[in-house]
Every structure is written in C-alpha cells, then in structure tokens.
Amino acid sequence: MVAVGELLSRWHEALAEQSPVAIATVIEGPEGSMGSKLLVAPEDHIGTAGNEELDKAVVEAARGLLEGGRTETRHFGPRGQRRMEDVAVFVQSFAPPPKMYVFGAIDFASAVARIGKFMGYRVIVCDARPVFATRERFPSADEVVVAWPDEFLKTAEVDKRSVICVLTHDPKFDVPVLKTALATEAGYIGAMGSRRTHDNRTARLKEEGVSDEDLARIASPIGLDVGARTPEETAVAIAGEIIALRTEHSGGRLAGKSGPIHVPDTQEAVRNPSR
Amino acid sequence: MVAVGELLSRWHEALAEQSPVAIATVIEGPEGSMGSKLLVAPEDHIGTAGNEELDKAVVEAARGLLEGGRTETRHFGPRGQRRMEDVAVFVQSFAPPPKMYVFGAIDFASAVARIGKFMGYRVIVCDARPVFATRERFPSADEVVVAWPDEFLKTAEVDKRSVICVLTHDPKFDVPVLKTALATEAGYIGAMGSRRTHDNRTARLKEEGVSDEDLARIASPIGLDVGARTPEETAVAIAGEIIALRTEHSGGRLAGKSGPIHVPDTQEAVRNPSR
Numbered sequence: 001m002v003a004v005g006e007l008l009s010r011w012h013e014a015l016a017e018q019s020p021v022a023i024a025t026v027i028e029g030p031e032g033s034m035g036s037k038l039l040v041a042p043e044d045h046i047g048t049a050g051n052e053e054l055d056k057a058v059v060e061a062a063r064g065l066l067e068g069g070r071t072e073t074r075h076f077g078p079r080g081q082r083r084m085e086d087v088a089v090f091v092q093s094f095a096p097p098p099k100m101y102v103f104g105a106i107d108f109a110s111a112v113a114r115i116g117k118f119m120g121y122r123v124i125v126c127d128a129r130p131v132f133a134t135r136e137r138f139p140s141a142d143e144v145v146v147a148w149p150d151e152f153l154k155t156a157e158v159d160k161r162s163v164i165c166v167l168t169h170d171p172k173f174d175v176p177v178l179k180t181a182l183a184t185e186a187g188y189i190g191a192m193g194s195r196r197t198h199d200n201r202t203a204r205l206k207e208e209g210v211s212d213e214d215l216a217r218i219a220s221p222i223g224l225d226v227g228a229r230t231p232e233e234t235a236v237a238i239a240g241e242i243i244a245l246r247t248e249h250s251g252g253r254l255a256g257k258s259g260p261i262h263v264p265d266t267q268e269a270v271r272n273p274s275r
Numbered sequence: 276m277v278a279v280g281e282l283l284s285r286w287h288e289a290l291a292e293q294s295p296v297a298i299a300t301v302i303e304g305p306e307g308s309m310g311s312k313l314l315v316a317p318e319d320h321i322g323t324a325g326n327e328e329l330d331k332a333v334v335e336a337a338r339g340l341l342e343g344g345r346t347e348t349r350h351f352g353p354r355g356q357r358r359m360e361d362v363a364v365f366v367q368s369f370a371p372p373p374k375m376y377v378f379g380a381i382d383f384a385s386a387v388a389r390i391g392k393f394m395g396y397r398v399i400v401c402d403a404r405p406v407f408a409t410r411e412r413f414p415s416a417d418e419v420v421v422a423w424p425d426e427f428l429k430t431a432e433v434d435k436r437s438v439i440c441v442l443t444h445d446p447k448f449d450v451p452v453l454k455t456a457l458a459t460e461a462g463y464i465g466a467m468g469s470r471r472t473h474d475n476r477t478a479r480l481k482e483e484g485v486s487d488e489d490l491a492r493i494a495s496p497i498g499l500d501v502g503a504r505t506p507e508e509t510a511v512a513i514a515g516e517i518i519a520l521r522t523e524h525s526g527g528r529l530a531g532k533s534g535p536i537h538v539p540d541t542q543e544a545v546r547n548p549s550r
Contacts, residue, residue, distance in 0.1 A: 226526060227523070248502070
C-alpha cells in the first residue's frame, strides 16, 4: 500500500504541471477500505482501493472520467464487479482546461476568444499573417501563434474536449486546416462563412477526398441561427452551438418546448469547462 | 438656417449626457443641399435638410431610427415624399446603450451580467436581499440595487431595447416583477426556472389576470435549449435567445439549414448594442 504522502506529492505535482490526474476515493465499502485512495494518470496509477481486481476496475473507470474532465461517484462489487453496489468510489478529475483553437485572426476572432475564456477554455488564436495575429488584438487569448493553421494544428494537442473554430473565410487556409482538424478527435469543429463560402468550401473538401461523414462533423455555417450580425453576437451563436453539440441539444428556444431542462448540479459543474 | 456651431454644441451636449440624439445629413440631393444637417432629439430638432416638408419627413424617420438605436440611409422626394429617391439622408443614431435588468442576485446572475456587458448592455442587478445584491458579487454590473424587484422596476427606465431577466425562481418575487415587466415595452422578458417552476408561475400569473397574449411575451423557461448546466452556459443560452428574439430567428443550428445568413455590416453594427 502506497504511502499517502507519495500520492499527495504526485497529486500536487500534477496540478502544478497542469497534467491530467484523477483521484479515486472509496467512500463506501468493506471494513477498513473507507478513504482508500488511488491516483490515476493516463499512463500509470498509484495507491489501491483494496485489491487488484477492484483497482483494475476503478483505474479503467477513472481514466474514462478523466478523459472528459468529469467527476462522479461510481459503484463496484468488492472485486470490481460491474452492476454491484457494495463499493462506492468518488472519482474526482483534475484535467487541464479544454482548448479552443481559433484560426483566422479576423475582427470576429477577438469576440470568439473572449467568450471562449468566459466558458473556461484555454484559447489559442492562430493566423499566418503576423500583422493580424498579435497580442494587442487578442488580449484575452492565452496564446497567439503566427503560423500556417494546418501546420500548427498538426503539432497541437487536441483531445475530445477540444474546440476548433475556423474563421478564415479563405479556402487557401481553411480547406487544409479543416482536413487536419477532421484527423483529430476534436469535440467541435466549426467553420465560418456565408452560404456561398460554405458550398464552395464543401465542394473543395470533397475534391480533396473528404467523406460525407467527415463533412457532417463540421459545423458549417458555424453557430446557432440567432441572426447574429456583430462579432459579439456571432460569438454567442458559436458558444451556444458548442454547448448544444456537446449536450446533444437542439439549440432552439426552451419556451414552448416540453420535457425537462438540465438544471445545473455540482457534478456537472465540475464536468464542465466553465468551472 | 441654424448655425452649424449651435448644432454641434447640442450634439456634443447630448453625447456627454448620454441622451439620445440622431444626426441626419443630406448625402445626395439638389444643388447646395448636400451636407445639410438636422439634429433630431425625441422632443425637438434643430437644423434643416432644405425645406419644411422634407424636414418633417426626415425628423419622423430619424425618430423611428433613434428609437431602435439604428443608423441608416433613407430616401425622400425633394419635398419629403415617400417612394422617391431624389434626396438621400444618412441618419446616424447616438442612443445610450440599451439596459439589461437582472432580477435575483443568485450565482447565475453574475454570469448573465457578464455576458450582458459583453453584448454592450448597461447592466442593472436588483434583489431585495442585501446579502446577495452586493458590488463584490457583481463586479461587472453597472448598478447593483437592493430593492423589491417590482417596486424598483416601476421606477426604472424601460424602452423597446431593454432586456429584463427574472432569475429569482421565487413566485413571491417573480410574479409581481413579471406583471410589472409586462406593463413595459421591454423587447425581451425572460424568466428562469424548471418546468415545474414555469407551470406553477404561469398558473399564478393567470390567477392574477395576465392574458395568454401577455404570457406569450415571457421567454419561460428562459434561454435557448443548449443543455446549459453551469452559470456561464446558462448565460450563453439566455444571450442567444435575446438576440434570436430581436432578429426573429429560430435558434437551432445553422448547419443543415438553408437560406441566407445575416452577415455583419457596419450599419447593423451601429444598430446593435454590442458595438
């Protein structure tokens, strides 16, 4: 059984480095197991919940939750059996904030970056044009990168929680970056442009051999249909679509619809980037 | 003909006091009329576009545009005739920022106040409970008022551009404030709450004699259906609905819909609070 001190120092280290880590604590279980802790990182784990089989099940569950930055209580049998409730394990994810990549340092990008921060994302703005991709223009962005979007995205860290907004309007930039984005597991890929830009871009992507299935992954034209005209309104429309796609909601008005509304709970709050 | 100096000083004064004023400038018209200016305030006007009949038509048009904080070029006949194009008048509105009233100083209200500022509103938060309605809790709000919501709203300035968000969840507060809100010309009235709260509130409002037509004016449950869980996500859902209702759009995703998208133009940008 690993010393708590070792676990705490690994935990502290992970937080300091913003590397993802989940802490699993037995909150219900057999005599003496209460409070047992596992630290679960993507590659390894330390500590124990009581026995190897249980640890195996907890580690697997914790990695799944960590991937989504989620915090939940999971139940297992004494030996890690599924569909048994004997052991309750509280799994708390400490995941770095999800990333929002904004390609195209146009005026609209600044408002998108600001609402990205509002929602709790780490925001990276990228444009090949040094004149546009400047700190001055994007004070709220965490990083402003001067590079060709597709080349930069190939080297960037992208996971299921990542959001990619392509605002370039320019096939020269956005066709290659969208192809690169489709090769990632990004949870949201959106592309800005008028209907004509959209149709033209779709045609070019097809020429490049992008499948209809992949095309369907691209939110284009980007955003919810709110009649957005200004950069701030467009940013709201994009933010709304990012949330709606993750939760699989329609984005229409709640008024006049029936059925329950998601009400916030602390678990969700932890699960969600905006906390 | 009024001296330009007098017009400019009225103009300057209005901007300083944040009182609404529209400046109408003839940009196309008969010999010598080009550049003629009228200053149009809600109660009076100074200057001329060339003749009384034309002035009458321009003032009427300018007041309409000023009410919505809109800037547009309008066309008239030489004597102010409608459906004639001889004279083009550029009407620029200088309206104070529209107001967002947030009732209920709950945790969610802070995120709503922040996105209200993001969209360019003057944000006023009001709650009867001094412990909750504090500057500390609402740093981004322009005003934080401790008062009974309905009593405060009765004395507040509300126009067509005003937005009223009732987040109290508490019939004791929100039934009276919603009744008061319905007596105003507010462009948006939203009320937060679960389906049960909504049904219960609707029943109480009907008991209070509120008509179905008035009830239909209340966006309840408030916001777009994006599966919002956190305060920030809920704020995005509310902001999206505020925009969608003003522009008479449906919400829902643009992707997969057909028809043109509103693309921003400077005129709209001026018309809109967020610029």
